[in-house]
Amino acid sequence: MAIFPPLVNETSFTGTAVSEPEPVETSGANYYSTTFGTPGLPYISTLAPAEPSTSIPSSNEIVQAFTFSPASYATPSPTTPQPSSTLLTLIPSHEPLAQPANFTHAGYRAVAYYGNWDIYNRNYQPQHIPASKLTHLLYSIKQLQLLKASNRNLKVLLSIGGWTYTNTNRAMDTPTSSTHGIQRFAASCVQLIRNYGFDGVDIDWEYPSTTEQGSAFLALLQEIRRQMDDYANTLVYGDDFGHEMKPSFLLSIAAPAGETNYRNMPLREISRVTDFVNLMTYDYAGSWDNVTGHASNLYASAENPLSTPYNTASVLAAYYAAGVPPAKLNLGMPLYGRSFTNTQGLGLPYNGIGIGSWEAGVYDFKDLPLAGAQEFYDAEAGATYSYHNGSGMLVSYDTVPMALRKVVDLAQQRLGGAMWWEISGDRMDEGSIVSNVSRLRLRVIVEMSQ
Template sequence: MVGRAAVAGLMCLLFGAHALALPTAEDAGLVTRAAGKRAVGYFVNWAVYGRNYQPQDLPASKLTHVLYGFANVNSTGGVYLSDEYADLQKHYPTDSWNDVGNNVYGCIKQLFLLKKANRNLKTMLSIGGWTYSPNFHAPLGTAAGRQQFVDSAITLLKDLGLDGLDIDYEYPASAQEAADFVTLLKQLRQGLDAYSSRVGLPAGSFLISVASPAGPTNYEVMDMAGMDASLDFWNLMAYDYAGSFSNLTGHDANWAASGSNPGSTPFNSQQALDYYKAHGVSPAKTNLGIPLYGRSFTGTTGMGQTFSGVGQGSWEAGIYDWKALPLAGATNTDDDDLLASWTYDSSKQELISWDSMHTMQAKANKAVSTGLGGLMWWETSADRTGGDSAISAQVAILSAAGGMEQRNNVLSYPESQYDNLKACFPSS
């Protein structure tokens, strides 16, 4: 028997702007699975400002998941949106100013419209991130704090029409914090499945992922097997291996370690993935993180050498958007053994570690050959568009190797506080 959420989802498809001719029960958001790769892109709410990157700019037909960041956590464990203007209020040209009722706009509405047009696209709220993660430690250490986190996160999911939650906790720093994190994820899974049942959807309809570290100091603390029982997939942050915080110039996101220039590879993705696998995380549940940026070093003679500063960057010192690279006057080098690239401008003595298109494609092939579940990109506003898109080029390789994961999103949210979302945006 099809649940009431399924019926509502069918009505959304029948009468929405992107109606399908012959909707089925699967179109209502019931769980459907097929073997295939994931393509997971972070969309950050601050991109709508100076970067002028809007949800409509996402390569939605290429992605299987969008992680929308970031939500914050208060002192009692409550999860809340960090920018209500960008998230809920910003009006786009197609939005009316005369709607009746309690309605949602902003990025949340635009992401839902992308879901209607691309049924394989799931949207997930990312909670935490580097800036907000310190707020996790205290509330997650208490039963009341964990319950408040779970209750408030699920309220946001059902209000905002999301398909899941991405927990970006950087990082549990002790065995006790690691255990508390396992408990939180278990409670979150139970809470999401209870909500699924309440609205007539199968258990597992809503997803949980984590952004996870690639550095031993952080990942060796985690109870990976305990976490994995509650997770749909892991997003390995396989980047930030070197930067302004380093003693020497180094690779930002290399796959392997260098035998000839070890100072250039203080970390590597292969070591991290081997550890995850040995501690209960299947490669098929792991997405390799890909940086859509490069880290710069100035006053240096080359890779693995000393440096005196960092470059100007696109939006912050030392970090250039992928679409801005290589800089004029710089020469690129690809290392096929390390799966790493860098540019160097001898006149400026500036080195930038990044992933060239060549290395991007090599990493996609490596993800396929090692059985990884897919790729994750941080973050989408830094990509080029059209035929020069790194995301599109890598997705083409994943797709050719057996296709992309097929799992319909959810379109029915009968408990949302927002009238237009609950009605599936019938006028959009």
């Protein structure tokens, strides 16, 4: 039987909403939202890959709480910094998690972003995208349309916005400042759908800076929805049974994890007009901070609070309290790591951020862990990272086990799906996060449908 990477016993979400730091440029204007669903081979980078399973295990075997056991860990030398967390192991707990909900429902999503720079700067071509593992993808080039043609269930959405255009350049301010501007923006979205065959649009405004802009964002989404529906009504056709049919175009947003940003947005009303909301629950720590920290942790750490300035639990709690249905939310996860150099460990000062894969301080998941580094799990924070004793480099990122842990969490929380930023950072072998998560999801679907 294939070994599934370890997950952690469930802990209730606690904590309070917090403000969001200013992120370093990792997003952009044209990116793609994807959702996946086919098998891949579970693998942990510090262990040998498991053999493929020849049978489908029961849901209790799959959706089960695994624990990171404190036994048999490699211990750092007393003369070197000693991260407080433990190395990953494969000792399962015997306490099953609650059954996940709606895994068989068509609305269950797994979402990832694909950047236009991936093609030219990173040589990550559309054919490299694991389309059979996805349900949604967004981009405006012919190759992606061909990808959709060979993967009929894949939804291709155009995503508009990103950090550079909407925050640095404030490109959303003018078109949303008047009714006429909102109508023109929406009409452009529909025209792109008409011309290129997109299944919808995703709006990434980072971020409405006032409640007035939050209301304008809602008005924009409502107008896009209205115009998309009007266009859909022109495409009514009859099926073989005499029923009237028409397409349904999708509308989504990238949503902030910081209180200073989401408090400006009418979240409940936005959730009513959108099909799903992609929570950007990452970039909690980075080069803008004075100390190292987790970049995408689930919980706050009482033992080391400086290492968790933000946490996903409080973000979800805030969105629930605002009236957003869990099924509308996609939990965001990074396919990259934030790095810190010359540090003694988590929550401590550092000096430098490393060269990164493509930009300073940011390493693609496929390049991690770096040579000589060990992976650790912070049980209290619900996060993984690597540390190199020699160089003092710490990198915060989701490992495969951590990604599977989060998927179990989102199932228990009754969330709508998962989202990754961004797809070119994933591995293209048995260590792929997307493939491993897809394998877990597929097996649960098969088991629950029997």
